[in-house]
Amino acid sequence: MMGEQLVLGLDLGGTNMVGAALTTEGELVAKSKMTTEASGGLEHVLGRMADCLEGVLEKSGRKREDVLAAGVGAPGPLNQETGVVYTPPNLPGWKDVPLADELNKRLNIAVFIENDANCAAYGENWLGAGRDFKDLICLTLGTGVGGGIILNNELVRGVDGTAGEIGHLIIEMNGRRCNCGSYGCLEQYGSATGIVTTAREIIEQGEKTVLTEMVSDLSKLTAKDVSVAMERGDELARRVITQTGEFLGVGIASLVNLLNPEVVVLCGGVIAAGEALFKPIRETVEKRAFPVPSKRARIVPSVLGDDAGVTGAAGVALSRAQRSSE
Amino acid sequence: MMGEQLVLGLDLGGTNMVGAALTTEGELVAKSKMTTEASGGLEHVLGRMADCLEGVLEKSGRKREDVLAAGVGAPGPLNQETGVVYTPPNLPGWKDVPLADELNKRLNIAVFIENDANCAAYGENWLGAGRDFKDLICLTLGTGVGGGIILNNELVRGVDGTAGEIGHLIIEMNGRRCNCGSYGCLEQYGSATGIVTTAREIIEQGEKTVLTEMVSDLSKLTAKDVSVAMERGDELARRVITQTGEFLGVGIASLVNLLNPEVVVLCGGVIAAGEALFKPIRETVEKRAFPVPSKRARIVPSVLGDDAGVTGAAGVALSRAQRSSE
DSSP states (O other): OGGGOEEEEEEEOSSEEEEEEEETTOOEEEEEEEEOOGGGOHHHHHHHHHHHHHHHHHHHTOOGGGEEEEEEEEOSSEETTTTEEOOOTTSTTOSSBOHHHHHHHHHOSOEEEEEHHHHHHHHHHHHSTTTTOSSEEEEEESSSEEEEEEETTEEOOOTTSOOOOGGGOBSBTTOSBOTTSOBSBTHHHHSHHHHHHHHHHHHHTTOOOTHHHHOSSGGGOOHHHHHHHHHTTOHHHHHHHHHHHHHHHHHHHHHHHHHOOSEEEEESGGGGGTHHHHHHHHHHHHHHSOHHHHHHOEEEEOSSGGGHHHHHHHHHHHHHHHHHTO | OGGGOEEEEEEEOSSEEEEEEEETTOOEEEEEEEEOOGGGOHHHHHHHHHHHHHHHHHHHTOOGGGEEEEEEEEOSSEETTTTEEOOOTTSTTOSSBOHHHHHHHHHOSOEEEEEHHHHHHHHHHHHSTTTTOSSEEEEEESSSEEEEEEETTEEOOOTTSOOOOGGGOBSBTTOSBOTTSOBSBTHHHHSHHHHHHHHHHHHHTTOOOTHHHHOSSGGGOOHHHHHHHHHTTOHHHHHHHHHHHHHHHHHHHHHHHHHOOSEEEEESGGGGGTHHHHHHHHHHHHHHSOHHHHHHOEEEEOSSGGGHHHHHHHHHHHHHHHHHTO
16 A cells, blocks of 8 residues: 555755655656746745645646655755744745645645755665665755764754754864854865865965966856866866865764764765765775774765755655654 | 662773662662772783672672673773674773673673763763753763763664764864874863863963973873862963863864754863863854754753763663663
8 A cells, every 4th residue: 555655755945946756665756847936935936836746746647645745855944843944045035934834735735844955865865875774974065065864764853953964063163264153164165165265275376277267257266167177187176176075074084983874975066076076085084084984984976866855855754654644 | 670670880991990780760779999900901800890790789788680781881992782892992901802791601690881981971861961851962071082972862873883982073174183093183172181282282382371380391281280270370271271162162063063962961070170161162162053953952061970981881781681671
């Protein structure tokens, strides 16, 4: 019976949303992508979210009665228990939105919400790079650094649901200023933003690089420019990626000492740098973490890629629906 | 029935060992302290450990049949499942010792072993500063910095049992060299050793302090000297303790962002500095961690003091005996 039911997932971003329908066994049945149109305001976005989920259900060719539950991965801060999203910076007009209830009202389906980085971690654990493991740490390396921690196949949420903020591990106590108000957070070193900062710091020392030819105004430099320069054989760009890997390695070494996980999964746009990034990460962890946990922790790229979040959102819905029916 | 049974605990240190007998309800029935005589070698220490546990049982006035199990908190690295202690630096001649089996043979009691800092965390959660909470982080601030993480009233051990190495969270990536081979580990800043390093760094800048009068050879400076100087109103000594608190606050801010615990318990000799240490810790966490988890996390001193380890060792034995009889 359970195998015939569906779970829906929705990954809500500031620009796009992705919906998916999966069987409870984790088989993808349908998927659909829409723009978020965040500037349209709360009601507009809620309507689009409902449309996206309706659309994916229709695409699946199944009926509402077949749906066990839906899960939404949303930018935090949020409360998983009450289903309320507080004030996500990328969604103007959102304040203390009872998202789970609002969608439930529109869809007549049980809805659960979860932090988007936690969803990515859960997705990788359910069906991705961490599927054979029970203790996993996931870092999403995009504009910022997000994270999710899974122990014993369960998300570590903490008492208020805010746990997993790996981007705000302090790796350099008097380091770069972070948007969170602190200094030296991993996010300022291991994200696309961090790559740009590191590149600018090195360029300002007057070293030669194609980046100064590619980008006339360095205040407009992007992480993508750095990748392109590296592909073109630029030494400085490669060094920026190596340093970024070392920075990430420092943070991951701390996590490995702290939690002794089986696997550390890296997701997000930044991992496109491939071995140029993973090699210094692995070398740094090996050098800086204790031998036993360092040898244990595989450090691997995401298998689900952009689908980690939506897959995990569906997985969270499945897990919570099963738990609440126990 | 259960309430009438006893659990024994033993906290094994390089210099002393402490044994205790508690009821399964957590009431202390008897306690006993002995020197470890580590230089006597493995067999000698094993004999003393058995004597210590026998002694405490005798003191309790109860019989062997009343004992549910015994727990030993030992310096790591060790394996909780197999009961083997690998190569503890403070116990010469110990290598891959099947400690649980050896004590079981001598005592005919089920024996479980656990990392000593994990025992302190478990003790504080069972009967100490964390007894009303389920998510707790414990730091032991002594010569080094140890740690234990408890989520949902269970120790986080990691897949190899090495989790909880809070002392080796990197807070300054190019910072002080650590004995573990890495740089900038919390242990080098928040321990008694760290206090001495910080004091020396400031003294070498030529500032005035009673410490230079108290200690003619600065290579022999101790954390105790710094406390004494602070009590005597020495400004530099107070600044050393403030900085130590700030360093610890940086590490704890990361932990608070990562795990969103209810309480952070500090144990060990270093906490004798009291408010002079706790105030900068709390202020730093408030400044550097996210508001919700920062507001949540109480940062408090140990309630059990030196007994945290032995209490937790007994508690671990109780928990594991109950689990294995399920």
